[in-house]
Amino acid sequence: xxxxxxxxxxxxxxxxxxxxxxxxxxxxxxxxxxxxxxxxxxxxxxxxxxxxxxxxxxxxxxxxxxxxxxxxxxxxxxxxxxxxxxxxxxxxxxxxxxxxxxxxxxxxxxxxxxxxxxxxxxxxxxxxxxxxxxxxxxxxxxxxxxxxxxxxxxxxxxxxxxxxxxxxxxxxxxxxxxxxxxxxxxxxxxxxxxxxxxxxxxxxxxxxxxxxxxxxxxxxxxxxxxxxxxxxxxxxxxxxxxxxxxxxxxxxxxxxxxxxxxxxxxxxxxxxxxxxxxxxxxxxxxxxxxxxxxxxxxxxxxxxxxxxxxxxxxxxxxxxxxxxxxxxxxxxxxxxxxxxxxxxxxxxxxxxxxxxxxxxxxxxxxxxxxxxxxxxxxxxxxxxxxxxxxxxxxxxxxxxxxxxxxxx
Amino acid sequence: xxxxxxxxxxxxxxxxxxxxxxxxxxxxxxxxxxxxxxxxxxxxxxxxxxxxxxxxxxxxxxxxxxxxxxxxxxxxxxxxxxxxxxxxxxxxxxxxxxxxxxxxxxxxxxxxxxxxxxxxxxxxxxxxxxxxxxxxxxxxxxxxxxxxxxxxxxxxxxxxxxxxxxxxxxxxxxxxxxxxxxxxxxxxxxxxxxxxxxxxxxxxxxxxxxxxxxxxxxxxxxxxxxxxxxxxxxxxxxxxxxxxxxxxxxxxxxxxxxxxxxxxxxxxxxxxxxxxxxxxxxxxxxxxxxxxxxxxxxxxxxxxxxxxxxxxxxxxxxxxxxxxxxxxxxxxxxxxxxxxxxxxxxxxxxxxxxxxxxxxxxxxxxxxxxxxxxxxxxxxxxxxxxxxxxxxxxxxxxxxxxxxxxxxxxxxxxxxxxxxxxxxxxxxxxxxxxxxxxxxxxxxxxxxxxxxxxxxxxxxxxxxxxxxxxxxxxxxxxxxxxxxxxxxxxxxxxxxxxxxxxx
Numbered sequence: 001x002x003x004x005x006x007x008x009x010x011x012x013x014x015x016x017x018x019x020x021x022x023x024x025x026x027x028x029x030x031x032x033x034x035x036x037x038x039x040x041x042x043x044x045x046x047x048x049x050x051x052x053x054x055x056x057x058x059x060x061x062x063x064x065x066x067x068x069x070x071x072x073x074x075x076x077x078x079x080x081x082x083x084x085x086x087x088x089x090x091x092x093x094x095x096x097x098x099x100x101x102x103x104x105x106x107x108x109x110x111x112x113x114x115x116x117x118x119x120x121x122x123x124x125x126x127x128x129x130x131x132x133x134x135x136x137x138x139x140x141x142x143x144x145x146x147x148x149x150x151x152x153x154x155x156x157x158x159x160x161x162x163x164x165x166x167x168x169x170x171x172x173x174x175x176x177x178x179x180x181x182x183x184x185x186x187x188x189x190x191x192x193x194x195x196x197x198x199x200x201x202x203x204x205x206x207x208x209x210x211x212x213x214x215x216x217x218x219x220x221x222x223x224x225x226x227x228x229x230x231x232x233x234x235x236x237x238x239x240x241x242x243x244x245x246x247x248x249x250x251x252x253x254x255x256x257x258x259x260x261x262x263x264x265x266x267x268x269x270x271x272x273x274x275x276x277x278x279x280x281x282x283x284x285x286x287x288x289x290x291x292x293x294x295x296x297x298x299x300x301x302x303x304x305x306x307x308x309x310x311x312x313x314x315x316x317x318x319x320x321x322x323x324x325x326x327x328x329x330x331x332x333x334x335x336x337x338x339x340x341x342x343x344x345x346x347x348x349x350x351x352x353x354x355x356x357x358x359x360x361x362x363x364x365x366x367x368x369x370x371x372x373x374x375x376x377x378x379x380x381x382x383x384x385x386x387x388x389x390x391x392x393x394x395x396x397x398x399x400x401x402x403x404x405x406x407x408x
Numbered sequence: 409x410x411x412x413x414x415x416x417x418x419x420x421x422x423x424x425x426x427x428x429x430x431x432x433x434x435x436x437x438x439x440x441x442x443x444x445x446x447x448x449x450x451x452x453x454x455x456x457x458x459x460x461x462x463x464x465x466x467x468x469x470x471x472x473x474x475x476x477x478x479x480x481x482x483x484x485x486x487x488x489x490x491x492x493x494x495x496x497x498x499x500x501x502x503x504x505x506x507x508x509x510x511x512x513x514x515x516x517x518x519x520x521x522x523x524x525x526x527x528x529x530x531x532x533x534x535x536x537x538x539x540x541x542x543x544x545x546x547x548x549x550x551x552x553x554x555x556x557x558x559x560x561x562x563x564x565x566x567x568x569x570x571x572x573x574x575x576x577x578x579x580x581x582x583x584x585x586x587x588x589x590x591x592x593x594x595x596x597x598x599x600x601x602x603x604x605x606x607x608x609x610x611x612x613x614x615x616x617x618x619x620x621x622x623x624x625x626x627x628x629x630x631x632x633x634x635x636x637x638x639x640x641x642x643x644x645x646x647x648x649x650x651x652x653x654x655x656x657x658x659x660x661x662x663x664x665x666x667x668x669x670x671x672x673x674x675x676x677x678x679x680x681x682x683x684x685x686x687x688x689x690x691x692x693x694x695x696x697x698x699x700x701x702x703x704x705x706x707x708x709x710x711x712x713x714x715x716x717x718x719x720x721x722x723x724x725x726x727x728x729x730x731x732x733x734x735x736x737x738x739x740x741x742x743x744x745x746x747x748x749x750x751x752x753x754x755x756x757x758x759x760x761x762x763x764x765x766x767x768x769x770x771x772x773x774x775x776x777x778x779x780x781x782x783x784x785x786x787x788x789x790x791x792x793x794x795x796x797x798x799x800x801x802x803x804x805x806x807x808x809x810x811x812x813x814x815x816x817x818x819x820x821x822x823x824x825x826x827x828x829x830x831x832x833x834x835x836x837x838x839x840x841x842x843x844x845x846x847x848x849x850x851x852x853x854x855x856x857x858x859x860x861x862x863x864x865x866x867x868x869x870x871x872x873x874x875x876x877x878x879x880x881x882x883x884x885x886x887x888x889x890x891x892x893x894x895x896x897x898x899x900x901x902x903x904x905x906x907x908x909x910x911x
Contacts, residue, residue, distance in 0.1 A: 083717060105720035140724050141716035286682060286718050 014039045017065040018154040018215030026233050033236055036066035036128070036150075043235040048331055049356070054232035055201050055242045056357050059160040061222060062234045064200075064207065065215075067113075068127040069149040070135065076142035077121050084138050085115065086270060086293060088283040092117045097181040097196050100278045101270050107292030108258035108267035110134065111251055112275075114198060116183050124149070124209075128251040134259075138288065154215040158222065159205035159242070161405055162229040167195065167206055170225035175206065180407040189214075189221035200239060202246020204405045240332040244353045244364055247307060247398030249273060253334045254305065254350040254364055269293065271301040272366070274398060304372035307396040308339065308349060310361040310380055314392035322385045328354035328361055339365055340379045340390060346371045349380060355400060362400050363393075371395065409667045412438035414908070415687055415697045417674045417713070418848075418887065420448020423703030424657035425470070425901030426886040428478050430701075431666035433909050438695070439666060440687065442673030442848065447654035448703075449854065450896070453846040459836045461740055464847070464854065466753075466784040466791055467643040468650050468896030471545070477902075478660045485656035486647040493752035494642035496609035497824035499759065503750070504605050508640025510534040522603035533600050534640075539577060540585045541636035546573045548636075548892030548899045551907055552866035552874035562875075590861060591628035594760050604759055612757030612780060613641050617895065618859050619735040619796065621767030622760045626861040633859060637895040642753040643784060653896075677702070677713040677883060684882035687713075701904060703887035704848060705856035706730060706869040712850075714880060723879050726870045730889070731863065734852030735770045737797035738838040739817040741790040748827030749785050756781035756820055766796055773802025775813060779820055790828075792817045799840035799852040806839040813837055856889030865891060876904045884908060 015038045017023070023041050031042035041063065043051060054060040072080060082089040085100040092098060094117050101112035113126040125131070135146045158167060167175045172187035175195055183196040191214035199205030210218050223231060243250070251257060255268040270279050270293070279293055315326040332353035339347040352363035363380065371378060374397045379390040416427045419441035431437045445451045452462040469489060470480070481487050491512075496504045504522070507515045510531040520527035550570040553563040574582050588596055593614035597607035611622040614631035621627075638644060646652060661668060677700055678685040686696035702709040707730055710716075716724045741747075757763055757780055766776040775797045782793040794817050801809060814835050822829040840852025849856070857863050866874045869889045876884045886904030887893060893900040 079717065105722060134721070137721040137725050140721075140728065141711065286679075288721060291682060 015151070017063050018212040019063045019065065019156070019219055021216055022219050023063055023233065027235075031235065031237075035236060036068060038066040040066055041233070041235040042237045044233050048238045048241065051232055051234040051238035052241055052356060054230065054234055055159050055203055055238060057161065058230035058232070059158060059162040059166050059226055060201075060232050060234035060238070061219075061226070062157040062159065062236070062239055063155075064157045065154045065212075067150070067155060068130055069153050069155070070125045070127070070131065071147040071149050072123045072125055072135070072144060073121055073147070074142075074144040075121060076139075076144045077123050080135070080139050080142055080144050081115055081123055081125070082283070082285065083287050084135070086279040086287055086289065087115070088280045089115065090284070094119055095183050097183050097198055098278075099181070099198075101273065101275050103270065103289035103293070104258045105289055105292065106258065106267070107269050107289035107296060108261075109255060109270060109273060110257050110259055114196075116194075116196060118183070118194070129257065152212050154210050154212045156208045156210075156219065156222065157199055157205060158208065158226075158231075159199045159201040159203050159234075159239075161204055161403075162226070162231075163205050166222065166226040166229050166231060170221050171195065178206075189217045191218055193218065200246070200248055201242035202248065202399055202401055202406060203242070203403060204408075237331050240334075240351075241353045241355070244332055244351050244362060245355050245357065245399065245401035247274075247364070247400060249305060249364060250351070268303070268305075269296055269301065271296050272303045272305065274305045300369065302369050303347075303366055304369070305364060305366055305398075306372045306374070307398045307400050308363045308365040308378070308380060308393045309396050309400075310363070310382075311392040311394065312361070315361065315382065318382055318384050318389045318391050321389075324385070326361075330354075337363070338381045339367060339393070340381070341371055341376075346378065358401055360400070364398075365395075367395065409436060409438045412436045412667075412695070412697050414438070414699045414701060415440060415695060416701045416703065416886070417677070417687065417709070418442070418448065418703035419446035419658075419668055419670070420703050420887065421450060421468070421470070421653065421657060421896060421898055422887050422893065422901035422904075423448070423701075424654070424661055425474060425478070425898040426701055426703065426905045427666050427668075428657060428660040428664060429902060429905030430908060431661055431664035432478070433905075437661070437666040438697070439661065439668045440672045440674055440689070440695075441668065441670045442690070444670050446658050446668055446670060447651070449847060450650040450654050455838070455842050455846050461738075461836050461838055462791070463650050464738060464838070464843075465650050465896060466786070467645045468653055469637070469639065469644065469646065470653065470896070470898040471549075471902070473549070474898045474902055478657075480656045480660060483656040483659035483663065484648070484652065486652055489639065489644040489646055491640070492642035492644050493750075494609065494613075494640070494755065495750050495752050496605060496612065496755045496757055498605050501824070504609055505750075505752075506609060506641055508534055508537070508635075508642065519603070519606060522606060523601070526601040526603045526606055529600060536581070536584070537632065537635050537640075539581050540588065540632045543574060543577060543582060543585045544632050544636050546570060546577070547865065548897070549903070551876070551903050552868075552891050554872055554875050555866050556872070585632070588632065589629040590625055592625055593622045593627040593631055593763075596628040596631065597760075608757045608760045608763060609755060610641065611760055611763055612755040612782065613638075615763055615767065615780065615795065616782060616793070617736060617854055619733045619767075619770050620858075620860070622763035624767070629861065629864065630859050633894060637897050650896075674713060676715075677709070677880075679714055679718045679880050679883075682718070682880050684880050699882050699884065699908065701884045701886050701908070703885075703901065705732070705850050705853070705887055706885055706889040707732060707850045707857075708848060709885060709887075710878065714883065718880065720879055723870075730869065731858045731860065732799075732851035732853035732856075733770070733858060734799045734840045734843060734849065734854065735796040736843070736852065736854055737794040737813050737840060739792040739794055739814050740836045740838075741792065741818070741832055742834045743788050743790055743828075743831035744833055745788040745831065746827060747785065747788075747790055747831040748825045749783060749790060751785060754781075754783040756783070756824060770796045770798045773798045773800055775801070775809060775816065777816070779816055781817065781820055783821060792821065797840055799844070806841040810837055810839060813839065854888075855894035856887050857894075859894045868893070876907045
């Protein structure tokens with residue numbers, strides 16, 4: 001018997017989520033991706049259309065268990081999160097969910113996620129990357145317990161205009177009164193869950209949090225309840241297109257965590273990422289990065305994340321040179337593409353995608369001051385038959401897509 | 409005092425020095441001391457056990473510049489210091505008596521009995537040690553730059569003048585001093601001398617007060633540091649003693665218009681948005697001031713009095729990482745006078761290995777079976793400095809080990825001075841936990857942070873924070889945990905005052 005090679009060592013193997021028994025049966029093209037050390041379905045089909053349109057037209061069921069999750073509980077739980085994030089956690093009501101980034105003391109983002117106030121002294125924090133050390137470092141001198149829930153808690157995201165209807169059928173209590181960015185306890189198939197009206201698609205949607213042991217029962221119950229409404233198991237690639245339309249960015253794709261940046265220039269502040277609305281400089285007490293953020297607020301940011309719409313006729317002209325109609329990518333492109341003002345590069349796109357619902361070619365772009373002002377005309381690089389060319393584009397406010405039923 | 413400009417936390421010698429300088433410069437200074445008396449480690453205390461014990465240092469001198477600038481002679485400080493003898497008790501029952509001047513004939517003769525070669529090198533050694541401590545003195549008097557970002561405008565001139573000063577002292581010597589800092593006491597002394605008793609006697613001073621053994625790297629540095637503070641191997645006693653020093657400093661503070669409140673322990677340094685507001689006393693009284701200078705150790709000041717929640721996480725982590733780890737205990741013995749101990753500084757440091765083995769105990773959270781002792785007498789009183797006594801005992805607590813501590817000190821000393829045990833009338837002791845409880849020294853560390861290579865110069869108290877400031881605007885540090893600190897010198901207090909007055 002040959003020795004096991006290093007890649008077979010448990011350390012190098014990707015974990016399976018609690019839904020693996022179901023998702024692996026359905027993932028016909030074996031299109032797996034890596035997410036937080038887990039196997040995550042990229043797509044259940046060879047193309048993304050069916051899953052993408054499920055998000056926008058009916059209901060997509062997405063396994064989001066790889067999210068890093070913590071319970072933060074105890075007398076100083078609110079105090080810890082108030083110190084950790086730029087949001088005013090003391091103002092949060094029980095059952096409320098905040099989206100927020102958090103920074104190092106230079107005011108540069110480390111990660112982003114949601115904070116849910118489960119109880120007066122009980123919170124749930126989600127993150128893209130493990131945060132235990134950072135949380136512990138911030139909890140010195142506080143009475144608080146930090147417990148990682150990542151593996152013991154499974155989570156599903158049900159996104160799309162029909163998600164509420166399906167949940168009302170599957171849940172013991174109706175979710176009609178659950179407002180945007182609120183959380184409530186409920187039961188599905190007799191199992192306790194918490195349901196938050198949150199998501200990563202910019203559509204009507206919910207996230208369902210449960211004990212990992214109950215994962216399959218709840219998956220089956222949702223699939224049964226959603227059958228008549230076109231519930232569709234959906235991979236993270238279709239979600240990636242939807243999140244760009246929603247103007248939502250992703251760690252390691254659209255920004256680099258300050259803890260991983262090789263050079264200062266790779267770091268981003270919340271203001272630069274368009275999260276100025278989450279920075280509450282009027283709140284009481286110290287929070288990490290306060291000084292730096294106060295300064296940036298005073299002096300203005302030199303970069304900003306904004307939307308870019310590529311001008312279709314301009315794109316047609318560039319392709320006409322080689323006698324072709326415009327070509328657009330079949331999925332979201334995670335790669336840096338230069339953006340120009342005249343001959344000078346003034347920024348770059350970090351994710352670009354064809355938006356099927358908007359019929360537009362769009363991108364999340366980082367632009368230098370003053371080019372980030374909406375309405376500004378710039379040019380983006382396009383590769384037309386192996387040749388680099390520039391296509392005209394217009395700076396727009398985020399999100400690109402904001403259906404009225406998202407918050408209703 | 410109403411509306412003081414500056415509050416100083418702690419009336420130890422560094423707090424007093426800083427207060428005197430600031431008051432002299434016209435600032436309204438209010439000094440707050442938790443205990444009933446000023447003087448910090450130089451003053452005695454009533455332990456939680458009820459025992460009344462004297463101060464922690466048999467002697468102490470402030471740097472001559474401080475004595476001069478604060479005109480301490482006018483305030484009653486005796487400035488003449490006698491050259492004292494350092495007596496190392498040898499394994500064969502004899503002793504080696506050393507006076508740290510290059511030309512002391514008796515010392516050279518005593519060494520000659522051990523080694524002709526060593527006797528010839530002694531004058532050169534003493535001269536080198538005096539030059540090496542002058543180097544250190546010059547470096548200590550200069551505020552260190554905040555690495556890695558050196559502010560040339562603020563730090564450039566003092567650094568350039570330090571470089572020039574060191575250059576003038578001799579380039580060749582500087583190289584030799586630099587090399588000595590990272591060496592162990594064993595390596596350092598064996599480069600000079602071949603006689604074990606002599607090397608061990610010197611190595612005793614190298615490990616004095618620090619949790620390091622004779623074979624630990626960096627005890628070359630601690631040797632020079634202790635030599636600088638003592639002015640040689642032995643403690644030099646002054647008329648008036650440590651109390652005289654405290655009295656003179658108190659007078660200097662008061663004469664310059666400063667105020668000292670004893671029995672006024674600070675419970676909290678008040679902070680809002682990383683800006684100091686003042687302090688809240690244990691009594692609940694709040695006193696406001698735009699500047700607070702703390703002479704308490706950095707860990708206690710920042711994590712205890714300010715509190716981690718007000719400080720940046722990386723800074724908190726760094727502060728937690730300051731190594732304190734005290735391992736010094738004191739035993740005070742009252743005798744009938746027939747203790748048989750000679751006058752001077754007596755060291756129980758018979759061999760280099762003995763010192764290393766004594767230190768080994770700290771690795772396992774124990775108390776040395778055969779401790780390194782340094783003993784001084786004052787009439788019928790005998791003071792024993794005991795190393796090593798781990799602050800964090802792994803298999804016992806200090807309440808139950810106190811008797812054992814006293815026994816080991818007495819037995820070890822009696823081994824070398826047989827008359828000692830019979831002369832004892834009463835015994836009291838200070839454990840590392842007493843140092844923490846009664847003097848406010850975190851982990852019983854007399855130096856407010858170990859004097860190890862990664863905690864000195866621009867890395868003291870923390871890398872990047874060597875300029876007496878903290879992430880809290882208006883909160884400064886002036887205690888022994890700062891550059892130049894460790895032992896009695898007053899340098900951190902003087903440096904802190906200078907930084908504040910430069911603004």
